Amino acid sequence: MMLGIVSLMLFNIADSYFVSQLGTHQLAALGFTFPVSFTVISLSIGLSIGTSATIARLIGSGNESGARQLTTDNLLMTTLLMVTIAVLATQMIDPLFRLLGAGDDLLPYIDQYMSVWFGGAVFYVLIMVSNSSLRASGDTRSPALLMGISSLLNFILDPIMIFGWGPVPALGIQGASIASCIAWGLTAVFALWNLYFNKGLLVLRIESVSVALQHWMMVMKIGFPAALSNMMTPIAAAIMTAIVATHGPEAVAAFGVGSRLESLSLLANLALSMTLPPFISQNFGRGYVDRVRGAYLAAVKFALLWQAAVYLLLLLFAGGIGSLFSDNDSVISLIGLWILIVPLGFGFQAVTFLTASSFNALHQPIRAMRISIFRLFCLYVPLGLLGNYLADLQGMFIGFVIANMCTAAMAYWWMQRHLKRL
Template identity: 30%
Template sequence: MRETVGGNSLDSLLSEPVPRLVRTIGIPAAVGFLFNTGFNVVDTWYAGMLSTSTLAALSLSFPLFFIIIAFTEGFSVGVTAVVGNEYGAGRESSGRFVSAQVFSLGIILSLLLTLVGELAAPPLFRLLGADGDYLSKALAYMRIIFAGALFFLFNGAINGILRAHGDTKSYRNVLIAGFLLNLLLDPLFIFGWLGIPRMGIRGVAFATILVQALGMSYMLYRLQKYRRFAGAHRHDFLPRPSAWLQLLGQGVPATLNSLTVGVGIFVITWFLGQFGERAVAAYGAAVRIEQIALLPTIGISTAVLSISARNSGAALFHRVKETEISALKYGLVLLVPAAFFLLAAPVLVGFFSGDQEVIAIGARYLRIDSLTLYAYVVLSVHVSLLQGLKRPRFAIAIGLFRQLLVPVPLFWLLSKTAGLGVTGVFWGIFAVTWMAALIAALYCRHILSEYA
């Protein structure tokens, strides 16, 4: 007989052992993001084949690209938190209704994102020191990416709905297929194979948008097959401000938290830009490698969000607390080999560039980063847990702390005043990440103590 809470039959997220759930949800998410990172690695590799200037332009674009990533992930997290709580509390009709409302809200958000991106890109790139051909390449890439914002947001929204039910496999499939497609589409558009005009860096963007569009089609198919969503009525999809406010109440703080990461990347890129294009190119290449090392963190934090959202909705707070402990243990076990992986830094950075200065700077970053990795685990686990508890505002505060308020003076002090140059920026990242991680852990423990 299945266990019940409040008269509601429990699903696996409410009944299976927490450590097993962390594995079964986290592993598909991590595998999916492995291929998502591979997608970015392929883009970076082909950009490096074109020229160091093109690699730098792609790296320069990352802070703006992260605006789309921030909106997508923030929207997705908000959807998971709201939908997961509704289903966890046994309100299935409300869960279907909120899930349907995601689509009309997603259309409005994507249009705003495209407009803002088109207006903001030129001045922001100039602020980062881009001009001439360097600026033209960055703009050519980002204008295409912003035009396809709808595909990113819909993929994130549908993933948020499925993730609320513990399904991380559908999005994993999209990311794996996207990586394989990108291997073929990048050279097709970049170099102009099979009669297609040579597009250069614009080809990287076209390939990305096409992959996102195909991925969205598959995600819509998967959602339509999902039993709990299949009962939604047509009128559930009509815009309802009350539902939008509920989703935005969770999604906006999550988006702002993600946007602070974009701000942080912007700050880092600005400081590194003071030391030339090669410093920016080196950081861009090193971050792709860092993303591979951090894959376990992404999987674990995804599992924490799904489990905590569903169990807090069902008032099973002892399972929420167990989720925190299990996630931190798994993170420690998985990040130790990842740290050793980064010690092969020169070889790894050399995969993207033959420029010896780029390799040296990128390797320096990765060696310092190996000491920072577990701080990302501690930080992401506690932020995800608070989001699952529908307490997302702390994420904004800690995001501003570690991405803007502390880095600006600290980077200036270490890189300029102390004369450490780019190395000062890298040690600044190490220091501020660990500070934020410890603050997040202490605050989360305080919140969890309220749930006896």
């Protein structure tokens, strides 16, 4: 799953790199699409979490036929939902992006990109939901391979569609969107083929509309709160970025580098948060609560030890990391300050999102959402603001660490209490 996550990161990097060759306006237009595309991505993550937890529990309880029918119904309903969203959103591109602050000079490029992207998003979400169905059955290799294929296809098609090649005309920023859609479309076909022929998790029939809706609601009961939780993270990040901006552009640059380092530092535990839930859901469905507890405790121990090792590595190479991203002494110094303080809380941050994913796997999505709300808006943002007031950026960074420590302690206690009750 780590390889799969890296391939998704490369997918976005490739788009940004090739579009940047077209000019500043096109790159700025691509930047404006992020909030909208992230909303769709958050929805797909929520659907994936709900799918994985529901199917894995059915498989664990021995209801293989129910798992097949739910997988089929879920993919059908997901397709109908995304087609509806794509049709409606395509009609609202101009007013939506004007609301986000896009000017007349950027709207033509945004329209070219998003008018195609919304259609391709149907395939993207299908891939995510199909992959979560595969993980629910215990297969983590196929999803990683499919994400790798998607990233490779996009990397090959991007320069061809953007700049033209042979009979293919240069399509500019719209070419980047078309390349993504083709890559997603082909990967979605591979994913569905794998589900039907190799895993036997699809059936070519629908029992009834009422059963399909019932299955859909089972997935959305977990998926909707999970999607909302994902949407909260960029909101909190935007608030803190605005506060950091009061310290000058150097601070914003260093904070941006820190955000990228955070994603890389947590990579292993992010992958673990995708593979732990199917294991928990299957054993929960079978009634093996001791195995659930054992898996959760092992994940917590790994998270703390792994992130401690990552912290030591970051400290060791702190000077080199700063100079790698900037030649400005102030920026390098602030990156060093970030590395010294913020990664101390990464182990606790990992415990927090592993606990939230475990609650989702145990069909307790509201508890998982409460953990996210508590961390971001009761501790992370308030303590960051307080720390900034008391001791500027250093205080803010310390506030982040304290927030992660307190949330992890609360989440761990809450999970232990819930498992004891089970």
